Amino acid sequence: MSDKKTKILVVEDEPSLIFTLRDTLESEGYEVFVSEEGTGALEMAKEHEPDLMILDIMLPGKSGYEIAEEVRASKMTFPIIMLTAKDQEVDKVxxxxxxxxxxxxxxxxxxxxxxxxxxxxxxxxxxxxxxxxDILKLGPINVDLMESVVERPDGEEIELTSREVELIRYLLKSANEPVSRDELLEKVWRYEYSTNTRTVDVHISKLRAKIEVTPEDPRYLITLHGVGYMLKTG
Incomplete structure (x- = not known):
């Protein structure tokens, strides 16, 4: 059995919270790395290749929003748990x-x-x-859900985020049947509010660009207007 520890990168600037997080996580057996400002967070993620990131929104240098965007743009797919002092839905969305x-x-x-x-x-x-x-075939496109990568007909490989893999997995459970935006928010995002489903639409659009030959005329990831979405596999 491997004794390799699960690595967590904490991006937080509040000293007391850093102490608490490090102490708690290390006592649970995690290997912990800390960045106390935003500008160095991406480089630390590249250097240490964490299994998960805990990311504060309000940081010196760069905001948590900027860091999350940079991480995803760099094709890193580890989960991100965001910390916020703002109890407002718009910030969470x-x-x-x-x-x-x-x-x-x-x-x-x-x-x-x-x-x-x-x-x-x-x-x-x-x-x-x-x-x-583990391998989903959508016409000439192969979606490798184990490796989180899409193999397109021209040989290009496009990485999937952990959220995109989870989204596909959930849609597959109801393949060829409609799934509402509210259900996806609840089951995939674990989001308790349903007043803003735009976040689902944004992720579906990005996913469609990866798994469809012609995203503007999709054959597999279908929008059902007024209902939600459907993944067609047959």
């Missing part, structure tokens, strides 16, 4: 739209944080159950 997988509003309990971390790591690493598809 913005975080989800730029690439975060989950969020916690300060102050939060240690048990809740650990539960969120464990849930995200579990979803990241257990996509290969015996009754799940």
């Amino acid at each position: 913005k975080g989800l739209n730029v690439g975060a997988d989950d969020y916690l509003t300060k102050p939060f309990g240690v048990k809740e944080l650990l539960a969120r971390i464990q849930a995200r790591l579990r979803r990241k690493g257990t996509y290969s159950s015996s009754n799940e598809v």
Whole structure:
């Protein structure tokens, strides 16, 4: 059995919270790296290749939103849990739209944080159950859900984010049947509010550009107006 520790990158500038997070996570067996400002976070992520990032929104240098966008633009797909002191829906939606997988509003309990971390790591690493598809064929396009990569007809390979893989997995459970935006928000984003479904539309649009030969005329990831979306596999 491998004794390699799961690595977590904490991007936070509040000293007392850094101490608490490091102490808590290390006591749970995680290897912890800390960036106390935004400008060096991306380089630390590239250097240490974490399994998960805990990312504050309000940081010196760069905001958490900017960092999340840079991480995703750099093709890094590890889960991001965003921390915010703002208990406003618009901030949470913005975080989800730029690439975060989950969020916690300060102050939060240690048990809740650990539960969120464990849930995200579990979803990241257990996509290969015996009754799940690992290679999805959509016409001439192969979607490798184990390796999180799309193989296009011209040989180009495009990486999928952990959120995109989870989104495909969930749509596959209801293949050829409609799935509402509210259901996707609840089940894939674990988002308790349904007043803004734009975040789903944005992610669907980005995913469609990767898995469709002609995204403007999709054959597989279909919009059902007034209903939601459907993944056609037959």
